Amino acid sequence: MEHSFGKECALGLVEREVVEFFVRMANVLNLPRSVGEIYGVLFVSSKPLCLDDCRALLGISKGSTSQGLRILRSFGAIRTVYVPGDRKDYHIAETSLRKIVSGFAKEQIQPHVVSGKERVQRIRELLEDHKVDNPDDMREKIDMLENWQKRANSVLPLVLKLIGK
Amino acid sequence: MEHSFGKECALGLVEREVVEFFVRMANVLNLPRSVGEIYGVLFVSSKPLCLDDCRALLGISKGSTSQGLRILRSFGAIRTVYVPGDRKDYHIAETSLRKIVSGFAKEQIQPHVVSGKERVQRIRELLEDHKVDNPDDMREKIDMLENWQKRANSVLPLVLKLIGK
DNA sequence: CAGTTTGTTCAGTATATTTTGAACACTATG
């Protein structure tokens, strides 16, 4: 007999623990808790689940579930599968670590990198026609920023290579 | 003549832009905005700054500044330097990307990785004496989690190697 | 087409995080 901790929910003890694992993951990656929960419940399930399955198993709202699924889809952490004879969309967890990492990087990190690049460019321009305390020193620092960005950019491809399939 | 945007502050236009760059960085890394601001102002300054310098330049509170400096110190993003004949602590930005990344990883990421490892172990144990829908499938999934962790662990050393000094 | 089922959107609410500022501890200094 399994005690329930906190709110009732339809998941077994082991399943709950797996979901919690992904909640922590989400936390580290700066994603909403519900996104972790949803990926977790899909990961742990041996069959595809529809929106309402996820919602019911986790005891969260339809809105959160819909948005969570959208986010997960946006970086390829889940796939939507077609089930003949059912109008609902069914979802399964993508289990290729490489795909997930690469999707996450492309969708969630890359935009920041790009805007960072623009920002440094902008600083360079400002530096042309604005007084600063120590122009040479400042120029050196902007160079350093640009160098950091270059190196940061080179990391992802390597990580993907290393992390394999 | 420089217009001021929003609140008055003691930084020039270029300096403000550099600080904003690091605020975005902080954002991506899931650190408080003030931590980004403080690193930024130290990075851009050509001389060491004390707590009250940072506070005054950024227009933030003493408490935030103290905590921000502590966090930055905790992963080696800044160093505290001794200035003879002055009771105050002075701080400078560490500019070795490698040191910063490595410190950040060790202090902010590693603990999560460790607790993740424990969590997977715990799930394995639970799996021993709790019923689940499909034990074989579940075991396979826990194996996958463990495999992911191994691969994730191998990333940092490589990133450090790649990112150079 | 009227009624159902499914999924999305978004304004309002709830929650979590960050910041503030006043109280405190510590040390130096006269």
Added chain:
DNA sequence: CATAGTGTTCAAAATATACTGAACAAACTG
């Protein structure tokens, strides 16, 4: 040892973020 200078802590306030649920849109169904 009283006072001033420096940095820390933490409870309360401010802010940012995520979640809810009702209203909606779209697509099927009889």
